[in-house]
Amino acid sequence: MPTHSSHPESQATPTGARGIVARGFRVIEDVVYVGLGVLLSVSALTLLGSTAIAFARGVADGSVPQDIVSLLDNLLLVLMVVELLYTVKVSFREHAVLPEPFLIVGLVAVVRRILVITAETTELQVKTETMFRFALIELGLLTAMVVALVASLLMLRRRQPSAIAEGS
DSSP states (O other): OOOOTTSHHHHOOOOHHHHHHHHHHHHHHHHHHHHHHHHHHHHHHHHHHHHHHHHHHHHHHTOHHHHHHHHHHHHHHHHHHHHHHHHHHHHHHHSSOOHHHHHHHHHHHHHHHHHHHHHHHHHHHHHOHHHHHHHHHHHHHHHHHHHHHHHHHHHHHHHSOOHHHHOO
């Protein structure tokens, strides 16, 4: 497995009992990453399939306009799971946890929530003024999170070229 020279593992490999324990933990780590990858893959495929079926039913029933928020929500959830799968792949390959994939997952999650709240706002406005205010406050906080996450991504990419961008 390729590793970068900046990793502590590549600078000195322990010998003796420490080396055996370190290799044992590395094997356990690999098994966990493979298990996570399999579960995330199955989850993404299952969710994508059920969303496709719901979309097909909506087209057949003519209810796509009413169901579009739910469909978009599910598709963004699939995107989040795929990003998590990518994070697991990078962590498995590099044997290091990199912050960029987690920031991207967070960004997708925030955008997903913003879209859902925005789509539901007209209904909230009709229900109660208090719920509508809470939705607006949540939208404001989510917008601040988007700015913070994007700023974090930009700072990380300016600090050093991303190992993720170099190749998958």
